[in-house]
Structures are given as structure tokens and as C-alpha cells.
Amino acid sequence: MCEVQGITEGHIGWIVRAGAMDFWHDNWLGSGPLCRSVEEFQDHRVADFVTGGEWDARSLSQVLQLELVRLVMSCRPPPLLGEDRMVWSLTPSGEFTVSSTVAVVWGHSHRSFGAASVWHESLPITISFFMLCLLSSRLPLVDQLRRLGVHGPSRCFCCTTP
Numbered sequence: 001m002c003e004v005q006g007i008t009e010g011h012i013g014w015i016v017r018a019g020a021m022d023f024w025h026d027n028w029l030g031s032g033p034l035c036r037s038v039e040e041f042q043d044h045r046v047a048d049f050v051t052g053g054e055w056d057a058r059s060l061s062q063v064l065q066l067e068l069v070r071l072v073m074s075c076r077p078p079p080l081l082g083e084d085r086m087v088w089s090l091t092p093s094g095e096f097t098v099s100s101t102v103a104v105v106w107g108h109s110h111r112s113f114g115a116a117s118v119w120h121e122s123l124p125i126t127i128s129f130f131m132l133c134l135l136s137s138r139l140p141l142v143d144q145l146r147r148l149g150v151h152g153p154s155r156c157f158c159c160t161t162p
Contacts, residue, residue, distance in 0.1 A: 055072060
């Protein structure tokens with residue numbers, strides 16, 4: 001999950017109502033987290049920069065560069081009522097689905113020929129798992145059994161060499 005975090009985080013957005021999400025780390029503007037655009041930041045919520053139903057330009061200019069202040073000011077300030085809602089941009093409903101995540105992650109991955117052969121859509125999943133175990137030496141074949149001290153039918157347990 002940690003390996004695909006960078007791919008999937010860009011598809012998480014917010015419908016801002018209460019402004020309780022993290023001002024710097026959450027993608028509440030829709031253009032990515034603000035922490036990527038500044039060198040220093042402190043803990044703030046979006047609601048910390050709203051006063052009287054309007055953006056507090058003075059507070060914003062103390063923590064953001066002018067172009068970022070303009071970006072924030074171009075958005076409607078949150079009403080500070082209701083509950084913030086996380087949305088998943090890969091589905092029309094905004095609800096998270098595993099299938100949409102798999103599609104975007106597989107689209108970014110660089111699979112090898114071997115992996116593409118093992119995890120092929122025309123193969124039953126049981127065969128794919130069998131091939132994976134076989135290729136990673138996880139099946140109890142003669143070599144693995146011998147390593148564990150189990151002797152096969154073609155070898156006498158009294159003999160040290162076959």
C-alpha cells in the first residue's frame with residue numbers, strides 16, 4: 001500500500017464544508033497538497049483561514065506566496081457548516097472502489113514479461129498462484145524436501161548419497 005500511495009493520493013479530493021481537513025497535506029483545492037509548494041509550514045486547518053465567511057487574506061499572505069494566495073482566494077470559502085467529504089476522482093459517484101484503484105496502479109506499473117505471463121486474465125487465479133509458488137521455489141519438490149531432510153522414494157534413508 002505504501003508503494004502505491006504516491007499514485008493514488010492524487011485522486012483523493014475534498015468537498016470542503018467545515019474546513020476541518022489539513023490545510024497543507026490534504027488536496028482540498030484540487031491541485032494537490034499545498035505542502036509541495038512551500039518550504040516551511042505549521043499545523044493548520046482550512047477553517048483557520050476563514051473569518052466571517054470570507055478568506056482571511058492577511059493570514060493567507062503570512063504563510064503562502066502571492067500566487068498561492070490568489071489560488072486559494074479564487075475558490076469559494078467553506079461555509080464552516082456540515083461535514084467535510086472525501087471524494088475519489090476515479091469514479092463518477094466519488095466513492096472509493098478497489099477496481100478503480102487497481103486500474104490506475106496497474107496503469108502506472110511496469111510489469112515484467114514473467115509477471116504478465118503469471119497474472120494473465122485468461123488464466124484461472126488458482127493456476128496463477130500455482131505458477132507464482134513454483135517460480136518462487138515454494139512448492140515441496142524434491143530439492144525443497146531434501147533441504148528439509150525429507151527423502152523421496154528414490155533414496156534410502158540410510159544412505160548419505162543417492
